[in-house]
Amino acid sequence: MIPDNLLYTRSHEWVKIQDNTILAGITFFAQEQLGDITFVELPEKGKRLEQGQEMGVVESVKAASEIYAPVSGEVIDVNKDLEITPELINQDPFGKGWIVKIKITAEVEGLLSPDEYAELVESQ
Amino acid sequence: MDLLTTPLTETHKRLGARLTNFAGWEMPIQYQGIIAEHLHTRSKACLFDICHMGELLVTGRDAAPELGRLVTHDLNNAVPGKCSYGFILTSSGTVQDDLIIYPLERDQFMLVVNASQKQDDLIHLQDNLSSRVKVTDNTMLTGKLDLQGPESLSVLEKFTGQNFNDLKYFHFRKISLPGLDLIVSRTGYTGELGFELYAPWGGIKELWDMILEDPRVKPAGLGARDTLRLEAGLPLYGHELDLHHTPAEAGYGFVLKSGACYMGKDKAFNVNERLTGLVIEGRRTPRKNDRILAGDKMAGMVTSGSFAPSLGHCIAMAYINKEYSDQSSFSIHRDKVILRAAKAGLPFYKGTARMNTSG
Numbered sequence: 001m002i003p004d005n006l007l008y009t010r011s012h013e014w015v016k017i018q019d020n021t022i023l024a025g026i027t028f029f030a031q032e033q034l035g036d037i038t039f040v041e042l043p044e045k046g047k048r049l050e051q052g053q054e055m056g057v058v059e060s061v062k063a064a065s066e067i068y069a070p071v072s073g074e075v076i077d078v079n080k081d082l083e084i085t086p087e088l089i090n091q092d093p094f095g096k097g098w099i100v101k102i103k104i105t106a107e108v109e110g111l112l113s114p115d116e117y118a119e120l121v122e123s124q
Numbered sequence: 125m126d127l128l129t130t131p132l133t134e135t136h137k138r139l140g141a142r143l144t145n146f147a148g149w150e151m152p153i154q155y156q157g158i159i160a161e162h163l164h165t166r167s168k169a170c171l172f173d174i175c176h177m178g179e180l181l182v183t184g185r186d187a188a189p190e191l192g193r194l195v196t197h198d199l200n201n202a203v204p205g206k207c208s209y210g211f212i213l214t215s216s217g218t219v220q221d222d223l224i225i226y227p228l229e230r231d232q233f234m235l236v237v238n239a240s241q242k243q244d245d246l247i248h249l250q251d252n253l254s255s256r257v258k259v260t261d262n263t264m265l266t267g268k269l270d271l272q273g274p275e276s277l278s279v280l281e282k283f284t285g286q287n288f289n290d291l292k293y294f295h296f297r298k299i300s301l302p303g304l305d306l307i308v309s310r311t312g313y314t315g316e317l318g319f320e321l322y323a324p325w326g327g328i329k330e331l332w333d334m335i336l337e338d339p340r341v342k343p344a345g346l347g348a349r350d351t352l353r354l355e356a357g358l359p360l361y362g363h364e365l366d367l368h369h370t371p372a373e374a375g376y377g378f379v380l381k382s383g384a385c386y387m388g389k390d391k392a393f394n395v396n397e398r399l400t401g402l403v404i405e406g407r408r409t410p411r412k413n414d415r416i417l418a419g420d421k422m423a424g425m426v427t428s429g430s431f432a433p434s435l436g437h438c439i440a441m442a443y444i445n446k447e448y449s450d451q452s453s454f455s456i457h458r459d460k461v462i463l464r465a466a467k468a469g470l471p472f473y474k475g476t477a478r479m480n481t482s483g
Binding site for chain 1: 154158347351406407408409431438
């Protein structure tokens with residue numbers, strides 16, 4: 001449940017690099033820990049984010065968890081489907097449950113490889 | 125401190141449940157998911173391990189009059205076969221615990237209390253009962269499984285081979301299956317037609333397996349139990365009921381019918397705040413202790429909030445100062461989040477709990 005072609009953060013976001021943009025969401029592990037997701041607060045399009053800055057919130061029946069910008073950049077798209085069907089994150093966290101598309105404004109660094117992320121999950 | 129375990133803790137682990145510490149017990153929160161378990165309870169039937177709840181036995185020739193001075197239940201008119209809901213109150217009229225009392229015999233009462241309050245309840249009873257009445261903690265001898273949902277009656281009749289369609293709401297019956305004595309009570313905490321089953325601790329695993337053999341029944345955890353009871357508008361101790369509020373404030377003045385002079389009676393009807401149902405605009409969930417404003421005036425606090433799976437939006441219960449409790453809309457505040465809420469009648473969702481099954 002940790003795809004090879006993605007990078008990860010210590011706060012359980014995944015990142016898919018596509019040229020000068022990235023697609024991000026929360027990992028299978030993160031959605032499993034939260035349980036049934038009932039609400040997602042998305043960042044606004046055009047918003048500039050610093051890596052590690054809070055960019056939204058994911059709520060489940062029992063818990064709520066902030067999500068953090070995995071890279072620095074500008075929000076160029078958000079997954080509007082999550083406003084009506086937040087459970088897409090449970091059903092397909094790495095696909096239809098994507099959260100945000102960010103245009104990179106700085107070099108991407110400090111992300112975890114799939115192996116490093118697997119180790120992090122193992123330890124939790 | 126090690127957590128207490130039920131006869132089913134290992135079974136829950138094998139079923140892939142997520143376990144949590146609930147009032148000192150290691151209990152399942154969910155198996156496949158809270159929403160799925162919630163919806164299955166509303167449409168078919170689910171089985172809940174509720175062995176953590178306390179069972180206290182009060183016995184003795186004077187048990188009825190003496191216990192009747194410590195609970196709001198009308199024990200003068202208690203008859204075996206009919207149970208009742210009520211409270212143990214403090215001398216200030218606030219709620220020490222909420223409980224169902226089962227008159228097993230004329231002089232023998234089973235009190236089913238919250239796990240979190242049991243030790244305090246025991247001390248309170250022992251301090252206030254005479255030596256002619258005996259209190260025994262049977263929690264580790266008596267297990268409890270809740271079978272809840274519209275199919276529960278048919279499931280119960282199938283595995284017992286007996287009829288229960290004539291067992292009315294808040295009535296109970298003792299039955300014997302081969303090697304297993306049960307109390308079957310037509311009660312529950314989900315708003316659906318359902319039964320609470322009491323069995324000896326050692327028979328619980330067998331009972332659980334027997335019921336789950338029926339393909340209509342799925343196991344459900346305390347997560348779904350909480351969303352179900354909230355939709356049904358039922359209070360939870362530590363949230364809607366506590367040492368700061370009277371039964372009347374919680375909306376339960378109507379159960380205070382006992383003619384006995386029980387502890388706290390003179391203050392039990394005092395009302396400063398009213399427990400109020402709120403429907404939330406949008407999908408964001410209010411949580412316990414979020415502040416409630418009426419206009420720009422502090423009006424109260426949220427006691428429970430959740431996404432309501434059977435309704436598709438968020439709901440909450442809150443204590444609202446009586447000065448503002450007749451207003452129709454409020455705002456809920458937590459950090460920088462502001463939610464809009466409209467007052468709603470309880471229950472939020474009316475299930476099959478009280479349905480007439482005798483045809």
